[in-house]
Amino acid sequence: MSISNSNNLPTAEAVRQRLRPFGIFFEKSLKDLIKGIRSHNETPESLHEFLTKELAQCRKEANSPDINLKTNAVLKLSYLEMYGFDMSWCNFHILEVMSSETLQNKRVGYLAASQSFHRDPDILVLMTNLLKKDLKYTNKDDMVKVGIALNAISTITITQSLARDIVDDLFSMLNSSHAYIRKKTVTALFKVFLQYPEALRDNFDKFTMKLQDDDISVLSATVSVICELSKQNPWPFVALSPLLYDLLLTIDNNWIIIRLLKLFTNLSQVEPKLKYKLLPKIIELMDSTMATSVLYEAVNCIVKGSMLLDDDYETATKCLECLDKFCQSQDPNLRFISCNLFYKIGIINSQFVADYDDLILKLISDVDISIRSEALELLKGIVNDDNLKLVVSTLLRQFVNEEVVVLNNNNNRRNNSKREIPILIPNSYKIKMVKTVIELCSIDNYNNISDFEWFNALLVDLSLVSQDLLEARDLLGDLIGEQLKSIMIKVPDVRNLTMMSIIKILSMDAVELRLPTVLKECIWSLGEYSSLIENGDIMIKLLIEKSTKFNIETKIILITAILKLLSTWCNGDNAQVDAVEEIINIIIEFIETLTYNSSFEIQERAIEANEFLKLIKESLDEPADNGENNNFGGLPMLLTDILPSFYNGYELRPIAQGTQTQLQQNLAQEYLETPFLNDEDWNNIMKQYNIDQDAVSDTSIDESDIDETYRDKSFHDDISSSSSDENELGSDYDVFDKDKKERKQEQLSNPFYLTDNTVKHNNEERDVFSNADGNEHVNEQMNMVKVKNSISPEIPTVEMFSHDAAATKDKKKKMHKHKTKAKKVKVLTDEVFVQPGLSEFRQNVRKSSNPSSIKVKGGNAIHLQTKSKLGNFDFSKDEINDQKAIHDDELELDKIRQKFQAQTLNQPQISSDNNGNDDNDEEVVIIKKKRKKGKGKHKKKKHSKKEDTEFLEPQHE
């Protein structure tokens, strides 16, 4: 089209024509529009006004019979489309511009089409003939035209019928003498295959032959397309492996190598045999290549292509060495992706990454938070009982320490000199951190924790920091509560410690508001292990005092917990009759307030408790004249015998998830038909009861299954290692506390913080913690049946509260901790009743929770586009009835033609009506509505038009 190419000298008109769409133009041109937008940028109102005016102008121009004017309007509209102005109303005009004979008009049309046609697939039906025409290559100048048409096919979301119509044209173009056209055809065919997979099935060889094309661009495009297709369905392409393998061996273009590696990743996932041939070659490639990206993709191919077996240490080491190097790099991108792959290798076999704990520890302190976040997930692979404390303290430090990055010569060293940029740690990361810490600690039934004193302190700290993570504190509170309950049950040796932690958490400021979900489990534990509390009366008073703001779940637990506390305390040796009476009065008074609670559960429990307590009170008031209660300081049987028997029947033991369901199933099967107790049963039960009283083991449970695991730690080692750790931790905590304090101070002075008036800190409490060792207090054995104590008789009770009420008010609790005599920490394991169904159930649970096992369905069916209607395309399916399809198409075409005719008839009227109308967007919506109504309903057409005009009328008012 350039001047030198034309034989005749161009006329002035021709020159103007040629320059029109992009250059000299009499009408308001694109440049004016853009400048206009820039100059009206001061306020949104003025911009809106300007754009509305421009849109009206475009509308007028689009309707003009002059194709150049139309083109110009379409170009401007394509620009405005980026700003969110829908232009699908002018799709028909776009089509006109596309079919223009001049190339530059055509180009504008096609550009607009790729921007706009995705909103309305109907227009594609009208585009078919145009495309077929534009795809024809007749003379040299047609190259650009064909290219433009191919671009459009690749960009527009084409329909199945369009795909079917143009597929033959495209296949014939695969043999074009121009690499440019072949290359674009390959990509265009990709779009066709997605909608019309039959085409790939029928011409598979013809298409894949392009892998042997002489032109590197065509080859590259073909590899890319096959790579993408194999992502949807790898099976048909496995057969190409030898050819692709040869390509990998011979080609030296890194872009294509990377694409090939990705393709092999897809294929190897479904065809494990490929690994034997590929793996040596890929490793060879890793040795020879200089390019980081190729190196990375090679490792990626090995890992994601399932080529790394869990016992292949050699390959794993090779990959990890490479990743290790990347992770040390200054480039955060490289670190990020390598960290990700690292994780994937860790999943295959955690032993692989076990040696890289230094690196992972480094990564959890990376300057890039998203890398830290990835590394958090790696921690599972590397924690053991040696480094757990270090890992956790590293993480916790991030909560309190302001970290800065120092910029100096690309060298990210911390502290001192040069520019410092603080690292902002988002809450989402902190939340993940808390979750990870809890998960790490509870791995394998607390296998990594040797020092539960530390773990207790940790939980208290976590509950402190969680209070600030508003968006997740309910969840975190739950998690922390679960942990406290869990170690309370599972680790009998440290119950007193855990009890102290629980009381510490309970006495935090406004904990019922700031971390409400932690309370439920804490209060449950208080009740269940109330024997560890010396002065339950004060505890009860304290709980009642605090309870007004408890949530419903907590209150439900609270009622029972109070009764348990009462039961234990009354039967302890400190309770005097009048004190008992006083506390019962307090409880009754409290519980009566709950008997009308809106929660049914609370109400029911409250009423039950209330009635029972009233009975106790009555019997207390009766003169003690029958001589029965001498032994119990004048307390009635109801308190000494009956109340404890509610709660002290059995020692609670951890039981594996699902056990109860299983037992219930068996109950239904086995016991429904047998008679209730016969003599033998009765005797058995009595026998069993007696054994339970001794509480050594439970005969109803298979002996082999209740084996409690005793983890024999050599305690001396522990002491030495943990004491040094403690010092380290202690200093951490000091920093932590100080920081925390400062933060609170800050919050106080900040008017936007909800105030908690008393800034109280648990420094004192921590002091208690460290001072606690000196005092010993051994509580006498309770004389009532105490199954708990018989399991761990060495457990002392702890005097939790000083008897001085004032001290309690100050929340300065003096705790006496008994020095732990135990030489080992015993963690009870979940008890499992081995029954065939149950183990299956557990396995299922595990399976379903394992996301990494993705099963790929085999078979030859090509389903390429999972989202499209062709998702389930079956290879063996009969040919579609083409005749019928064509017939349908024609009908459809007619309908759409009519629709557009109606639209173009309407168009001038609408646009003239709407000149100066502010709300163009509204109008577009209305037109769309009309189309839908018009679709396939000839009779309704006129009617709907009427509706539209009616619709439009209110706008003018």
Next chain:
Amino acid sequence: MSIRFILCFNKQGVVRLVRWYTANESGRETQEFIAQIYRLISSRDHKHQSNFVEFSDVTKLIYKRYAGLYFVMGVDMRDEEPIYLSHIHLFVEVLDNFFGNVCELDIVFNFYKVYMVLDEMFLAGEIQEVSKDVLVEKLHILDKLE
């Protein structure tokens, strides 16, 4: 489609270029969608954070800032990031070569030409030409036609 969309906006979030390669992500709330991407990316620390960020279940964003312009690619979750970062860089290099020291104004006023460059490089969410020389030569031929 490995590349689900290509997007370019400036520091203020004004869109300069947008091309969708999948239909489902360019639904009705296109502008809101873009605004979401803008908020996500502009909030990131460009000195120390990587140029990759997960965006949805199926898409991750790979982006790079050149002067005041962000070039963003939405890429299939299953694909590897670094190669697309190279794509972006190549695209910018080609633009630079084509316009001669490209700046935002070039892209604004010649947006249709930028789309032309885009279409020569990427088709159907696939890169189709990786040789800068071939690209630039072809583009100059196409440009002359105007």
